[in-house]
Amino acid sequence: MAGVETLRVVETHARAYRRIWRGSVITTFLNPILYLAAMGIGLGVLVDEGTGRQALEGVTYLTFLAPGLLAASTMQTGAGDGAWPVMVGIKWQRHYEAILSTPVAVRDLVAGHLLWVVVRLFMVTVIFGFVMVMFDATGVAGAIRAVIPAMVTGLAFAAPVTAFTAWTEDHTGLTNLFRFGIVPMFLFSGTFFPITQLPGWTHPLAYATPLWHGVEMTRAWSLGLDPTLPPVVHFGYLTLWIVGGWIAANRLLAKRMVN
Amino acid sequence: MEEPALVKARGLTKRFGDMAAVDAVDFDVRTGEAFGFLGPNGAGKSSTMRMIGAVSPITAGELSVFGLDPERDGAVIRSRIGVVPQQDNLDEEIPVDENLLIYGRYFGLARSELWPRIEELLSFAELTDRAHDKVSSLSGGMKRRLTIARALINEPQLLLLDEPTTGLDPQARHLLWDRLYRLKQRGVTLIITTHFMDEAEQLCDRLVVMDKGKIVAEGSPRSLIEKFSTKEVIEVRFPVGVQETLADRLDGIAKRVEILPDRVLLYTDDGEATTHEVHSSGLEPESMLDRRSTLEDVFLRLTGRTLID
Numbered sequence: 001m002a003g004v005e006t007l008r009v010v011e012t013h014a015r016a017y018r019r020i021w022r023g024s025v026i027t028t029f030l031n032p033i034l035y036l037a038a039m040g041i042g043l044g045v046l047v048d049e050g051t052g053r054q055a056l057e058g059v060t061y062l063t064f065l066a067p068g069l070l071a072a073s074t075m076q077t078g079a080g081d082g083a084w085p086v087m088v089g090i091k092w093q094r095h096y097e098a099i100l101s102t103p104v105a106v107r108d109l110v111a112g113h114l115l116w117v118v119v120r121l122f123m124v125t126v127i128f129g130f131v132m133v134m135f136d137a138t139g140v141a142g143a144i145r146a147v148i149p150a151m152v153t154g155l156a157f158a159a160p161v162t163a164f165t166a167w168t169e170d171h172t173g174l175t176n177l178f179r180f181g182i183v184p185m186f187l188f189s190g191t192f193f194p195i196t197q198l199p200g201w202t203h204p205l206a207y208a209t210p211l212w213h214g215v216e217m218t219r220a221w222s223l224g225l226d227p228t229l230p231p232v233v234h235f236g237y238l239t240l241w242i243v244g245g246w247i248a249a250n251r252l253l254a255k256r257m258v259n
Numbered sequence: 260m261e262e263p264a265l266v267k268a269r270g271l272t273k274r275f276g277d278m279a280a281v282d283a284v285d286f287d288v289r290t291g292e293a294f295g296f297l298g299p300n301g302a303g304k305s306s307t308m309r310m311i312g313a314v315s316p317i318t319a320g321e322l323s324v325f326g327l328d329p330e331r332d333g334a335v336i337r338s339r340i341g342v343v344p345q346q347d348n349l350d351e352e353i354p355v356d357e358n359l360l361i362y363g364r365y366f367g368l369a370r371s372e373l374w375p376r377i378e379e380l381l382s383f384a385e386l387t388d389r390a391h392d393k394v395s396s397l398s399g400g401m402k403r404r405l406t407i408a409r410a411l412i413n414e415p416q417l418l419l420l421d422e423p424t425t426g427l428d429p430q431a432r433h434l435l436w437d438r439l440y441r442l443k444q445r446g447v448t449l450i451i452t453t454h455f456m457d458e459a460e461q462l463c464d465r466l467v468v469m470d471k472g473k474i475v476a477e478g479s480p481r482s483l484i485e486k487f488s489t490k491e492v493i494e495v496r497f498p499v500g501v502q503e504t505l506a507d508r509l510d511g512i513a514k515r516v517e518i519l520p521d522r523v524l525l526y527t528d529d530g531e532a533t534t535h536e537v538h539s540s541g542l543e544p545e546s547m548l549d550r551r552s553t554l555e556d557v558f559l560r561l562t563g564r565t566l567i568d
Contacts, residue, residue: 004367012361016353094348098409100314101342102365103334258314259275 005104009112010119028124031073032131039192040065040137055194059223066137067146067222068191070128071214074154077124079182081117082161083174090166096257106254114158114246121154122147138222146222149235153214156238157182159245166252185211190219210241263326265290265417265448266311270320273306280306282472283320290416293439293449295466297459297554299564302469304452305345308421311450313337324417338366341410345421347402351395355386355405358394359412366413376412383438384408400431407438418442420451424458436461456554468554470562480554487560488552489514491530495523495537495544505542512536517559526556 017024044061056064089096099109128150129143138146164177188198189211195203206212213234220227227234264287273281281303288294296304309315311324313333322329324336349358356377363373381387384404389397397405403423410418423439424432439462443449453459459466460480468476468483476483493513497505502523509516513525513533527533530549537547559565 005365008364008367011364015357015361016350019353093351094344094346095350097314097344098342098348098350098362099365101312101337101344102362102413103338103367104365105334258316 003108005108006111006115009099009104009109010116013112013116014119025123025127028127029131032069032128035069036062036066036131036135036137039069040135055197057225062135062137063223064219065192066132066135067142067150067219068215070125070132070146070150070222071153071218072186072189072191072211073128074121074124074150075157075185075211075214076182077121078117078154078156078158079161079178081120082158083165083177086113086162086165087171087174090253090256091170096253100257106258107250110162110246110249110253113162114155114249117158118151118155121151121158124154125150142222142224145224146218149214149217149221152235152238152242153211153218156210156214156241156245159242159249161245163245163248163252166249166256185209190215210238213237264288264323265325266294266450267323268307268320269322271307271310271317271322272319273303273310273315274318279472281310284467284469284472284474286467286474286477288448288450290448291443291446292464293443293451293462295459295463296450296452296469297454297456297463297466297558298452298469299454299558301471303472304469305421307469308419308450308452312340312342312419338413339416341413341415341418343403343406343410343418343420343423345425347406349394349402349405349409352393354391354393355397356381356390358405359409362409363412368413373412376414380408380411383411383441385434398431400427400434403427403431403435404438407435411442415447417448417450420449422452422454424453424455432458456558459554466554468558468561470558470564475561476557483554483557484552488556489526490528490552491526491533492550492552492556493525493527493530493533493537494546494548494550495525495542496521496546497523498545508540508542509537512540515560519565524556524559526552 040062044065047061052061096109100106125147129146132138132143133140161177165174168174188202189195189206189209191211195206195212198206216227216229217231217234219225266288268284268286270283270285271281272279272283284307296307298304306315310317310322310329313324313329313336316330325339327336329336350361353361359377359380360370360373363376381390384407386401386405386408389401394402394405407423420439424435427435436458439449449462451458451462463480465479466477466483467474476487478486495509509523509525513527515526517524517526525533525537534547534549537544555565
């Protein structure tokens, strides 16, 4: 699947990133610091003093929140990178058209794009892990165990969102995707509180979201607990989104660009 | 013995739904020539170019580029051609020279090979002093030249130019024409689409006139003009509102009379005599312009419409 053309696409992503890496790294640091300070510490004190502990399997709110927030961050990175840069390439700057006039084919372009997203997810995860340890939300081992499930979560959004972007006409579709898809998932998929706090009829909705499975796995492995379902189910579901999204992205981008 | 065609199309067709953008066209492009597709917007020129460039599958007919099948050998074909699209599609956020570098990397060229070539191409495109500037800071003409330089990064044997000078001011157009002429002298085969007849006359050895997906004529600019038009044309303008009342009195005054909304064209082989005749018939036009025939006249004759509506 991934030929040498794929690596050339990754190379150009990396070259473009060299120009913005400082700003990007600072944002990537700042984001978890702000969230963990405000919610983990500020709000966490109230939760820990109240009845929160029983619902959180005995850990502090900060410890509970940090891995969930990590999974939600990789979701946002994956979805964001699957949306805006892809629309820039297709429509706003049209450089995908230029790339596809070279020996690079749609499948190389998609594979290279997703491979670059993997690199980005790794950076986000490592920086987030560093902040988690800094806040004493988890130990170094806990941060390291969170890397794989967090990255898989991000990719489970990057691939289908890339496909969606290849299909949707313009920024309106992307804005709606974030407004009605990504943001509600961020709030209700177990990032900030266990979904058992919600009425029972909502649980199947949460099970359908890739984020819930990502949060479950990232939190369980980071804290050394057992996830709700066997890991093979959680990872299997996320893999379904990755593979399905990848295949759809190839087809939809080909339909849009090579017609 | 004639050289085998570099691009050969037989019954080439492109349909989008029910609409035939390109409707069973035949043409040959020979090595080393500058070949043009002349026609108004929507004639099917860009669709034809995209099929030649192996980024648009053909619907029916036959197409070979370098003797290869675009469907099967698309990547090989694309590695040997350069493409200048209608709309610039440079990476605006990165500098001029890196745009060329990145593009060269897509062809698998080594950086050590690319840098000297980039220097050469920047000087060819007169962009050497802008090498490190962001693309977004360039003028329209500069972006166009950069796009052409980028299309040359893989030293293509065939360059596809889709409306290369649309939107440029006259000075920028002439500079571009000069660069394209130099490329042709170096032996690069050029395929150009345009809806400017002067561009087609300047650049093309041979061209086809396209209208509504079909080829309506083929030949050198000179031979097309000789075949479908007269030596000279007199453009006659009347004061507003007067043309309608007088136009029928022009009948028979020239070999052919073409009445446009804003002027009347008199096709003649002897401009002086016809001018004289207009005056002696008592007509009082606002202005009269005697000029030679152009491809615009050929197109008007063939389709009954002007190139730019």
